[in-house]
Amino acid sequence: MNFVVQLTYLLAAVLFILGLKAMSSPKTARKGIMWAGVGMVLATLVTFLHPAVQGLTNYVLIVIAIAAAGGLAWWSGRRVGMTEMPQMVALYNGMGGGAAAAIAGVEMLRALRTLPNDLQIRAEALSMDAGISVQAAEAALRAEGAGSVGIAAALGADVAILAILGAFIGTVAFSGSLIAWAKLDGRMKRNQLVPGQQIVNIIVFALAVGFGILTFFTDSVIVVAAFFALGLLFGLFVAVPIGGADMPVIISLFNALTGLAVGFEGYAIGNPAMIIAGTVVGAAGTLLTQLMAKAMNRPISNVLFAGWGSPKAATSEGPGGEMKDISAEDAGILMAYAERVIIVPGYGMAVAQAQHKIWEFVELLQARGVEVKFAIHPVAGRMPGHMNVLLAEAGVPYDMIFDMEEINEEFATTDVAVVIGANDVVNPAARDDPSSPIYGMPILNVDEAENVMVIKRGGGAGFSGVENHLFFGENTRMVFGDGQKVAGGMVQAVKGL
Amino acid sequence: MAIEGFVAIYIFMLAGFAGFEVISRVPVILHTPLMSGSNFVHGIVVVGAMVVLGHAETLPEQIIGFIAVLLAAGNAVGGYVVTERMLDMFKSKDEQKKGAQE
Numbered sequence: 136m137n138f139v140v141q142l143t144y145l146l147a148a149v150l151f152i153l154g155l156k157a158m159s160s161p162k163t164a165r166k167g168i169m170w171a172g173v174g175m176v177l178a179t180l181v182t183f184l185h186p187a188v189q190g191l192t193n194y195v196l197i198v199i200a201i202a203a204a205g206g207l208a209w210w211s212g213r214r215v216g217m218t219e220m221p222q223m224v225a226l227y228n229g230m231g232g233g234a235a236a237a238i239a240g241v242e243m244l245r246a247l248r249t250l251p252n253d254l255q256i257r258a259e260a261l262s263m264d265a266g267i268s269v270q271a272a273e274a275a276l277r278a279e280g281a282g283s284v285g286i287a288a289a290l291g292a293d294v295a296i297l298a299i300l301g302a303f304i305g306t307v308a309f310s311g312s313l314i315a316w317a318k319l320d321g322r323m324k325r326n327q328l329v330p331g332q333q334i335v336n337i338i339v340f341a342l343a344v345g346f347g348i349l350t351f352f353t354d355s356v357i358v359v360a361a362f363f364a365l366g367l368l369f370g371l372f373v374a375v376p377i378g379g380a381d382m383p384v385i386i387s388l389f390n391a392l393t394g395l396a397v398g399f400e401g402y403a404i405g406n407p408a409m410i411i412a413g414t415v416v417g418a419a420g421t422l423l424t425q426l427m428a429k430a431m432n433r434p435i436s437n438v439l440f441a442g443w444g445s446p447k448a449a450t451s452e453g454p455g456g457e458m459k460d461i462s463a464e465d466a467g468i469l470m471a472y473a474e475r476v477i478i479v480p481g482y483g484m485a486v487a488q489a490q491h492k493i494w495e496f497v498e499l500l501q502a503r504g505v506e507v508k509f510a511i512h513p514v515a516g517r518m519p520g521h522m523n524v525l526l527a528e529a530g531v532p533y534d535m536i537f538d539m540e541e542i543n544e545e546f547a548t549t550d551v552a553v554v555i556g557a558n559d560v561v562n563p564a565a566r567d568d569p570s571s572p573i574y575g576m577p578i579l580n581v582d583e584a585e586n587v588m589v590i591k592r593g594g595g596a597g598f599s600g601v602e603n604h605l606f607f608g609e610n611t612r613m614v615f616g617d618g619q620k621v622a623g624g625m626v627q628a629v630k631g632l
Numbered sequence: 633m634a635i636e637g638f639v640a641i642y643i644f645m646l647a648g649f650a651g652f653e654v655i656s657r658v659p660v661i662l663h664t665p666l667m668s669g670s671n672f673v674h675g676i677v678v679v680g681a682m683v684v685l686g687h688a689e690t691l692p693e694q695i696i697g698f699i700a701v702l703l704a705a706g707n708a709v710g711g712y713v714v715t716e717r718m719l720d721m722f723k724s725k726d727e728q729k730k731g732a733q734e
Binding site for chain 1: 662
């Protein structure tokens with residue numbers, strides 16, 4: 136029976152890798168996720184036959200847990216809107232990390248439970264051999280070295296190390312992802328938890344590492360519990376100061392961490408499917424995180440340890456001049472007579488649910504012979520590539536959508552650049568102002584276009600809290616209003632021509 | 633059950649390379665579904681959670697094991713549903729394009 140179980144795990148691992156590989160093209164991606172899904176179902180079903188799974192109570196508990204959590208996740212996953220995908224992914228990801236940590240927790244409890252027996256049996260044998268009392272023998276055994284009693288002795292040194300590592304990464308990914316979810320969902324705004332956050336973070340990290348080492352040798356439940364608590368605390372402290380455009384990076388990073396934790400725990404309980412799937416995800420997530428960080432031209436360590444977008448960083452000199460506004464109708468007519476138009480959508484557009492109206496407007500422009508393109512910054516949205524999904528939802532064909540690198544030179548020869556709901560990714564301060572907190576981040580060169588239209592609800596700063604000099608530019612006109620209403624006004628104006 | 637130390641490191645290394653290779657070919661427009669999809673794949677942790685709950689003997693072990701299965705099942709099912717819905721949008725686009733271009 137064990138052979139069948141292991142063979143199915145192997146099959147599942149193959150299906151996962153093939154499934155992820157199929158995601159290299161929109162044509163095969165759907166098939167890919169289905170293969171991976173089949174792998175998951177097979178692996179889950181066959182685990183009921185796993186020789187280690189026994190006891191009626193445990194069987195019942197497993198079925199209840201899968202049915203309850205699976206049902207709830209299915210229901211919530213079906214309901215969630217496309218704009219809310221990032222927090223949903225963060226939430227599910229945190230659950231994975233938590234599960235990996237919980238697995239480590241159970242294994243450590245088991246190890247602790249078997250320890251006293253081992254020690255007692257050995258002490259009894261020793262007391263017989265040496266002719267001393269059992270207590271004396273036990274004390275002598277304990278004195279021999281901490282390594283001979285403790286979790287490391289019960290699990291084996293290599294397994295213990297990986298279980299502890301996985302537990303730490305898993306707890307960090309769990310609490311960190313929950314914070315990311317709360318922030319993205321607008322339930323949490325603050326960027327600092329305690330004064331001197333950086334130093335506190337380092338202290339908590341050092342303490343967690345210390346207790347991790349202690350856990351290796353310990354036979355005390357309290358030490359293990361403290362270790363888990365410190366891991367949770369560290370995840371919390373890492374995620375709280377992060378805001379603004381760093382969010383996509385951090386979600387991707389936690390995704391990679393959960394993958395690693397799953398891989399390590401797979402090793403701890405001897406499950407190759409978990410090792411392979413977890414490691415593949417860990418590597419994939421690391422790569423994605425690097426791509427994201429590169430898109431913002433900042434090393435990952437900066438994302439984690441610098442307080443980007445914190446209010447005190449945003450005090451560089453305010454832009455001069457004033458904003459000039461224009462009505463939605465005039466903006467629409469101006470574009471109708473243009474030759475080339477580039478639209479730069481941001482998360483604000485999706486929140487206003489304006490993408491459908493915008494697409495309607497674009498179709499009208501195209502009917503009049505205007506060349507329209509969409510330009511997308513790598514960190515537009517709240518997750519890598521999020522904006523592409525939002526545009527796809529509105530029905531924009533993906534051959535009209537261009538990455539920053541592909542399109543950035545074209546702005547100089549464009550008649551009208553339309554910025555809708557985007558802010559930081561078009562802020563020239565990133566290019567010109569070394570004192571700006573977003574200095575160095577590559578941006579879309581919207582300001583080089585002949586005319587710039589910025590559709591925006593008000594004059595305030597963006598998600599990162601940085602003032603935008605673009606809004607005060609000579610060639611810039613502000614179209615104030617709700618994205619959807621403005622788009623509707625532009626549609627009416629062009630239809631009336 | 634146990635996997636020998638060095639064999640595990642080999643598995644780890646090869647799986648890591650496979651991950652890098654597989655992902656480096658994915659275009660930017662699919663990064664979100666990809667992330668969500670890899671998020672689904674680490675839902676395989678449900679298998680490990682089932683095993684530890686399956687051989688839990690004391691009440692604390694059963695409680696933590698139960699939580700492990702709850703979280704893991706949520707990860708797997710939620711990750712799948714969300715990824716599938718996102719890819720759905722690219723599919724409809726794909727078929728539209730086929731008619732227009734090819």
